[in-house]
Amino acid sequence: MIQFSHVSKIYDNSYKALHDISFFVDKGEFVFLTGESGAGKTTLLKHIYMDEFSSNGQVFVCGYDAKIVHQKKNAVSELRRKLGIVFQDFKLLNDRNVFDNVAFVLRVTGHKEKEIKRKVFEVLALTGLSHKCFNYPNQLSGGEQQRVCIARAIINDPWVLLADEPTGNLDMNVSNEIFMLLQKINSWGTTIIMSTHDLQLIKPYHYRTIELHQGVLIKGADSTLKPKVFGGRN
Ligand SMILES: Nc1ncnc2c1ncn2[C@@H]1O[C@H](COP(=O)(O)OP(=O)(O)OP(=O)(O)O)[C@@H](O)[C@H]1O
Ligand SMILES: [Mg+2]
Structure with a gap:
């Protein structure tokens, strides 16, 4: 590999x-x-x-x-x-909420909005972030921000x-x-x-x-x- x-x-x-x-x-x-x-x-x-x-x-x-x-x-x-990458310095987009941070890559690669919703909610549930999905990065704890990074990294399997x-x-x-x-x-x-x-x-x-x-x-x-x-x- x-x-x-x-x-x-x-x-x-x-x-x-x-x-x-x-x-x-x-x-x-x-x-x-x-x-x-x-x-x-x-x-x-x-x-x-x-x-x-x-x-x-x-x-x-x-x-x-x-x-x-x-x-x-x-x-x-x-x-x-x-590849999924969790960066040492997070690299979250501070002007977008959790949902949009995680959805970003899927939007760039042209996925349909319905599929984006399904996939993003799936990984947010997996990473324990469903209840924070409309928060912005500065409204999250360090551990939650890290989980957003992981959610974003695994969205594409x-x-x-x-x-x-x-x-x-x-x-x-x-x-x-x-x-x-x-x-x-x-x-x-x-x-x-x-x-x-x-x-x-x-x-x-x-x-x-x-x-x-x-x-x-x-x-x-x-x-x-x-x-x-x-x-x-x-
Ligand atoms: N773009 C660069 N140009 C020159 N030197 C660099 C560059 N990036 C890293 N280095 C140097 O290479 C060495 C290794 O850096 P690296 O970031 O890979 O370390 P690290 O093991 O990840 O450290 P940390 O645990 O602090 O994150 C360091 O001495 C660093 O100063
Ligand atoms: Mg390092």
Whole structure:
């Protein structure tokens, strides 16, 4: 589903954020991505949703080769339709209510209003937000805003959900609720990569953990890259 092979990233200011990263994530896995602040977690996730491209090495996501996506107009948006992204800084539209924030992508991709209503109410119920559907982001708690981000990310039934610090700044109870919601989504077959600082939260769970330290992968690569033909949902 996701494969990094000897990936390095040097930003324009010459900062080397990722060094020779190789790992493989299989369909349906739940993977934690950990590491200190500045370790490169967001940078790595950006390579998966192809907001950044590697300086060296290869990235494959859902059958897309980053090298080709980089050169092909429309390929990034095509890939992103298969991904759900929960951004570290939320990126909610403050002048739209919860319903419209979640409906946004469906409207952009030309869905019919009746179908939009059905889908949005379905994910709002799933994320426990039905009663807040006409609130604006500034009328929500941090945990509720985070759930709007998750609702927005899963509205299109993504193959892969990338969640960048989805429990940052939330208390233990709310963090656990958010985490349980992600587990539920994973149980339906969605591959999840969740970055987190919160080692206490993830400690009880035996999901695979990929750990970065100063841009180097120090744990969880799953030892070898499985030779595999990429394509479809595999
Ligand atoms: N566009 C950029 N240009 C130059 N350097 C960058 C850029 N984006 C990130 N960096 C640097 O790359 C390193 C990794 O950043 P990144 O945001 O990936 O870390 P992180 O592990 O997500 O940290 P945090 O836990 O604080 O979110 C940091 O030192 C950061 O300053
Ligand atoms: Mg980050």
